Amino acid sequence: MSKEYSFYPGCSSQEGASSSNYLKSVQSMCDVLDIKLNVIPDWNCCSASIGYCGGGELPRLALSARNIALSEKHNQGQDIVATCAACWLATKETQERLDDDAGLMDETNQALAEAGLKIENKTKIRHMVEVLIEDIGYEEMGKHVSKPLDGIKIAGYVGCQTNRPFGIEGESFENPKYLDKFIETLGAEPVEKYDKKVSCCGGALAFSEPEKSQALIKDIIEAAYDGGADMIVTPCPVCQMNVEVYQDKINATYGTKFNMPVTYYSTLMSVAYGKNSKQSGLNGQIIKAKKLEEVASK
Amino acid sequence: MSNLNTGMVEKYRNNFLNEVEANVEEGEWVKMCMQCGVCSGSCPLGPYWDHPPQELFMMIRAGKREEVLESTSMWMCTSCYNCLVRCPRELPITHIMHGLAHYATRLGIEPKGQPTRQFAQLFWDNLAKNGRVNELWLGVNLYFMNGFVNGIKVAMGMAGIGLGMYKSGRLSIKELIGGHTVKDKSGFKAMIKKAQELESARVDK
Numbered sequence: 001m002s003k004e005y006s007f008y009p010g011c012s013s014q015e016g017a018s019s020s021n022y023l024k025s026v027q028s029m030c031d032v033l034d035i036k037l038n039v040i041p042d043w044n045c046c047s048a049s050i051g052y053c054g055g056g057e058l059p060r061l062a063l064s065a066r067n068i069a070l071s072e073k074h075n076q077g078q079d080i081v082a083t084c085a086a087c088w089l090a091t092k093e094t095q096e097r098l099d100d101d102a103g104l105m106d107e108t109n110q111a112l113a114e115a116g117l118k119i120e121n122k123t124k125i126r127h128m129v130e131v132l133i134e135d136i137g138y139e140e141m142g143k144h145v146s147k148p149l150d151g152i153k154i155a156g157y158v159g160c161q162t163n164r165p166f167g168i169e170g171e172s173f174e175n176p177k178y179l180d181k182f183i184e185t186l187g188a189e190p191v192e193k194y195d196k197k198v199s200c201c202g203g204a205l206a207f208s209e210p211e212k213s214q215a216l217i218k219d220i221i222e223a224a225y226d227g228g229a230d231m232i233v234t235p236c237p238v239c240q241m242n243v244e245v246y247q248d249k250i251n252a253t254y255g256t257k258f259n260m261p262v263t264y265y266s267t268l269m270s271v272a273y274g275k276n277s278k279q280s281g282l283n284g285q286i287i288k289a290k291k292l293e294e295v296a297s298k
Numbered sequence: 299m300s301n302l303n304t305g306m307v308e309k310y311r312n313n314f315l316n317e318v319e320a321n322v323e324e325g326e327w328v329k330m331c332m333q334c335g336v337c338s339g340s341c342p343l344g345p346y347w348d349h350p351p352q353e354l355f356m357m358i359r360a361g362k363r364e365e366v367l368e369s370t371s372m373w374m375c376t377s378c379y380n381c382l383v384r385c386p387r388e389l390p391i392t393h394i395m396h397g398l399a400h401y402a403t404r405l406g407i408e409p410k411g412q413p414t415r416q417f418a419q420l421f422w423d424n425l426a427k428n429g430r431v432n433e434l435w436l437g438v439n440l441y442f443m444n445g446f447v448n449g450i451k452v453a454m455g456m457a458g459i460g461l462g463m464y465k466s467g468r469l470s471i472k473e474l475i476g477g478h479t480v481k482d483k484s485g486f487k488a489m490i491k492k493a494q495e496l497e498s499a500r501v502d503k
Contacts, residue, residue, distance in 0.1 A: 011431035014478050016470025018433055018463065042481050045425040049377030052396035053403055053415060054422025057323045062493040063425075066486070111493040115485030164379035165392075173383045200342035200378035207440055208417035209343070209374075216342055245459050286462040 003135060006075035006123070007037035008067055010087040011045050012237045019084070019237035021284025025266040026083055026128065028280055032144050032273040033136055038078065040071045046090035049161070050204035057097075061104065062111045064094035068125075069117040079124040081131055083266075085161035085236040092125040092166055129235050129265070130168060133178060138185050146274040147298060148187025152291045154268070155191040155224035155232045156180045159239035160200050174198065179233065182265050186272040191227035196220045201242040210249075217243055218250050221260050230291050231261040233268055240264060244286055261289035271296045300406035302502070307363075314363045321501055323397030327389045331355035337381035337391050347371040351381060351391050354398070367402040373414040375399075404501065416443050426490060429480030434473035 013023040047060050071080050082088035098105045098121050109118055156179030164173055171178055180190035199220055202213025224232050234240050244262040251258055270280035277296040310317035318325040338350030349371045357366050372395040381391040402408040408415055420439045425431050442449030463469035480486050
């Protein structure tokens with residue numbers, strides 16, 4: 001029987017948006033693992049970590065509260081699962097804040113009432129990575145591998161918001177290992193001691209402070225090359241975009257010759273599970289993940 | 299100076315710490331800082347802050363109101379949460395930084411031309427319009443936020459990246475007109491309006 005979840009895809013996963021290729025690979029991966037994702041009807045933006053200027057505490061909490069309330073109404077009893085780090089963080093943070101403060105909870109429900117909604121706040125908020133580790137497990141994840149990613153060396157870049165402040169149960173903030181375990185499970189080789197695995201890519205400041213952020217991104221890519229990586233893999237849409245798309249700019253500034261593909265864990269899984277290039281979202285790469293393409297076309 | 303700002307100066311006189319505790323998100327934590335400096339040393343953009351978090355906390359206690367609220371410092375926060383998980387006293391530093399930035403904006407004394415301030419406001423306005431972010435317009439507004447001539451220059455510099463995103467199916471021209479939206483737009487907007495009213499009432503009281 002398939003496992004069912006209430007799915008919060010988030011803005012960047014929408015059709016024609018910056019991580020639409022992430023969603024594609026997640027769908028392929030879930031298809032193999034018999035995971036059914038029921039999209040939260042009419043979900044809205046979580047305001048990510050940059051909404052704080054225009055949105056104060058309560059308006060921001062109301063955003064995520066609306067999603068939780070919609071989930072509780074339409075996908076009753078199902079855990080909410082997000083694939084985006086910022087979506088997961090904002091929703092989980094809202095749940096915690098409302099749990100801690102009855103006054104905020106009351107005001108949030110007053111705001112929700114304007115949209116005909118009410119939040120119970122009893123729903124578990126989870127990241128897709130947690131579902132894979134806790135509900136599926138590494139062994140089961142490995143069983144479905146039909147095309148092992150032999151001979152590919154991969155730097156597991158966890159980044160910030162899938163790791164802090166909540167992180168994954170049983171993992172440390174400073175040296176989480178789960179992404180490396182994913183890589184091994186799929187038959188590839190993780191870069192040992194990848195020292196930039198939890199360093200910041202600049203997040204939203206890649207847009208507003210490009211030079212400062214690109215200096216951070218440069219170090220993340222350089223460390224991957226130093227470890228002998230063929231590619232970088234990440235669980236976060238912002239990390240993926242920031243680390244992939246600015247490489248030409250960084251090359252022009254620093255005289256580097258970076259051409260490092262950056263994909264999602266779900267891209268790897270989809271390919272290792274025998275899905276083709278398109279089903280795995282590989283056509284969404286700006287820097288082509290050639291080694292994965294080769295496996296996918298085998 | 300906005301009326302709200304003048305009012306707050308009057309109300310709290312020389313006790314800026316009290317003002318922060320009462321009005322800034324998670325502000326009641328500020329006094330718990332023990333000045334160890336782990337936050338400042340953990341920040342990816344640390345060298346660019348005029349006053350790193352630990353310093354801001356001491357300045358708040360010392361009543362340096364304008365120097366804190368008009369500072370560009372907290373706008374350097376990338377929300378990486380490094381400081382927050384490492385703080386020995388468990389201060390929610392990331393949230394306090396966001397809270398200070400928002401409070402300064404509410405009072406109208408934030409550093410207006412600061413690029414992250416501008417981008418953060420664009421992001422909020424963008425999502426508040428349709429309930430979901432329209433990435434195309436967010437990009438266009440970002441490039442042109444410092445005027446048309448500068449915008450053309452920035453946009454030309456970013457054309458390669460935009461084209462790459464477009465070709466890989468990660469940027470849609472359809473977003474120019476309409477684009478993604480929540481269905482219950484009126485309910486969504488009424489909810490935000492109510493939340494803003496409730497919050498303003500709390501700050502103004």
